[in-house]
Amino acid sequence: MNNIIKGKKFNWELVVGIEVHAQISSNSKLFSSSPTKFGSTPNSQVSLVDAAMPGMLPVINEFCITQAIKTGLGLKAKINNKSIFDRKNYFYADLPQGYQISQYKHPIVGEGKVEIDLPDGQSKKIRIIRLHLEQDAGKSLHDQSPNKTYVDLNRSGIALMEIVSEPDLSSAEEAAIYINKLRTILRYLNTCDGNMQEGSLRADVNISVKKTGEKNGTRCEVKNLNSIKFIKQAINYEAKRQIDILEDGGNIEQNTLLFDSKLGITKMMRNKEEAHDYRYFPDPDLLPLEIEDKFISDIKNTIPELPDEKKQRYIDQYKLTKYDSSILISEKDTSEYFEKILISNQELKNHTKIISNWIISELFAYLKKDDKQIKQSPVSPENLGKLILLIVNNTISGKIAKEVFEEMYVNKSDPQSIIENQNLTQVTDTKEINKIIEKVLQNNQDKLSEYKNGKNKLFGFFVGQVMKNSNGKANPKIVNELLKEKLN
Amino acid sequence: MKIDKKTILKIAKLSKIKLKENEIEEFANNLSSILDWVEQLNETDTDNIEPLNNVSSSKLPLREDKTVSNNSSNQVLNNAPEKVEEYFIVPKVVE
């Protein structure tokens, strides 16, 4: 793909690497038994350990280890049999211990990869450097009072996976696709809910630019982006900022930045000189985490079919296009919806393309308008399957089907009863259709003679009139055939 | 290792300990002599020796993913020097 950015003087390339902080789905925190529920009253989910009361000690949550390994396997990564928890020391109001327990030199998961599909149909491999476990910090609220900061420790100690990519991304779009793909994988694995609004998935983005063919420039890190829109904005803003500086003969300094989402710009948080000295060292309250191969292989057996494999299966088994497949698998819930239609209506197995079209165009459009997730769809997969069956059986026309679908969506009703109640069944009786054709030709003698004199275009007009006179219920295919017989 | 004023101030900053003018030299001297003294470790040959983090021979115990709801706010806010409603309160960070 061509990702060249044209500056005033030179052509530039973007180099982007992302550190994702993904909150692990678990009942309790990484090193304490406090619940992890989002949106609880302040400081109501804080144990003595989370508040770093004197003499309190961490005890690790086994399920969080399982989740990290599961994610590692989903990223086709190497799982390390031995990993070590370190303390990352710094002071902050919402960091009760004065250090974060994290994994520095010896992470639980090593090198892996994520495949992303680019809009031009190509795919690209993004290398993962590592995945490590660490604690989240609490929350500081700066806007409650002019000179005070309010601290809520509910989030303090929740388990995070930090997933670090190589700088293999070359545009804001690629970054967005990568985050989406990563989120899909996490959701398939059920290891993180991927909810960016609630902060379950946050990204630190490292951005640099280079002239084509030259080596990577100095990078800046934009911290804590919590939406894909902001990630894209921040990357594009930074790219332009850095290119402008370089083209004006300046240098990029290795700074840590924050993104101001209101203004759409990045701002300096600290420069290289102010960089923290975190004084990492192995946490003496914890022993090394040793994992046996059996533990890993047991987890491997629980890994569901992942998006890439599912997509390939849709292409092979259902003969769907790559594009349709990738849309259907992009959310686990969508692929489940699709597969439920097939399960509930065996006769549809040779009609996967029409099912796919109905989901991607009709259903998605309705859901999007209502800002609903597919799980909340008023039209159940079983009912959509029935509707599609009525179409392929020629019981109703596609046009009628759209009306029926609207009715199904609004009233959560099943297609059969709608059709019966409103007498929408398609007319396939040739006698009846012939009657209508007679009537139409009768009423349009002038057009008929024009047609006979060679104005072939008018064929469509007659089809339309017949359909109209049947209130849309006539089977268009039969109408066509009968009209052809009559006119030629 | 001689600890100069700049170094001791940097370390104090990292430790969040403010040193008074008269303490700076005293602590710098203390640290210098302690560091000089510990440097005798360099006499030992530690090639191929694994660092010893913890003497425990046990395996890291793993906890089940169960929650203990402790209705914690009273418990953790009990000793707070300053609180409002359910929040800890600290002076604002200056950027």
Place this chain on the structure above:
Amino acid sequence: MDFKSIKEIKTHLLKRKISIFELNEFFIDKIKKSKINAFIFFDEDLIRKRCKELDSIKNDLPLKGIPIGVKDLFCTKGIKTTAGSKILQNFVPTYESFVTNKLNNSGSVMIGKTNLDEFAMGSSTTTSYYGDTINPIATDKNLVPGGSSGGSAAAVSANLCLGATGTDTGGSIRQPASFCGVVGIKPTYGLCSRWGIIAFASSLDQAGIFSNNVEDASILLKEIAGYDKNDSTSSDITIPNYFKKINENIEGKVIGIPKEYDLPNIPDEIKIVWEKARKKLEKGGAKIINISLKHTKYALPTYYIIAPAEASSNLARYDGVRYGYRSKSQNNLEEMYESTRSEGFGNEVKRRILIGTYVLSAGYYDAYYIKAQKVRKLISNDFNDAFKECDAILTPTTPSPAFQIGQKEDDPIKMYLNDIFTVPASLAGIPGISIPFGKSKDNLPLGIQILSKHFNEQVLFDLGLFLEKNNE
């Protein structure tokens, strides 16, 4: 009736020769009259309430009614816990430490919280924000009780309680036991849970016991030891009944004498006592062998890198945000942190935080911290090798008897040298006991230290009992 042996008093209590109330009133009275500042917290009404509560319990408990002092490093529910520091001057835990909870369940009476060096950093109990504790052995001489658990050692020595808890990171039980003429045991790292003990250096901290005699120490240790799922470094082993198994017949035991402990600059009075203990053991049928602990010399400098490094991180939580002291200067968060910690910590604590921060900081980590951890490995290997040849190791506990208050304050390294014989065992995590044995030329108590391999506390009690009985 003399109030010095738990074993004896237990039988008196059972036979109703004395009541729990009478016993504890005796100690309340003594504490009120005492002038050695052994306690930071003492509340006689609370003690009486506890006696009433115990009196209403029908069945016997291992320590029912026995008054025990608790080092003010153990968090006690509803009772102020300070670690000897101003920064925790108003801290009241809502929880009880694992060890003191066990003691309570055993029926003991928490008689008071004992003084200590601030955050257990020291060898003199003169760095406490709550004043110096005076060694009760010779109050006119104004001697230190040793430290950091000096309040506990002094309280037992002055007969203000029948036993006390301590913690030992580099000698903080054994050294004050030696200075105050009582028994002090630091068990194997991981034998007692650290949960609820204010941390100094997590990889070294271990709870232990002070008592008037070895048998009492064996009774008390069983009551505080045991696995705790809330301490990830706690060991899941069965705790033996040390007291029942105790055996002063030491015939055939192999005792190692490490040549590296025979330092040229330690006074003769120390060497003489060491020699005497050796002879006694030999006479009792033990086999004495010479061993080598090659890296002994490097134990102290190793310790003074590792312990401050861990402490600098462990003490980061004292920031004035959630509990404890907060400075009045708080125009912004940074200023609040710095003022709180500058005003809240004493000089020795600051010194160690600064050292610890330095050895962990970028550029120095490998040269200091990693180097120290490697030497720690060598020291631990030395002990492992030695215990292939012997059952126990015999050394002096301290290089001198108790010194005067204020004497070593100006020179931190001089102060650190107090722990020269106790620190190696701490680094290796092995158990050690100090038994009062012999006297200095000024008639001050001295201690002899016995070390053994991991979880072999029993041999310490066996040999200790023998030496106790053969100490004239």
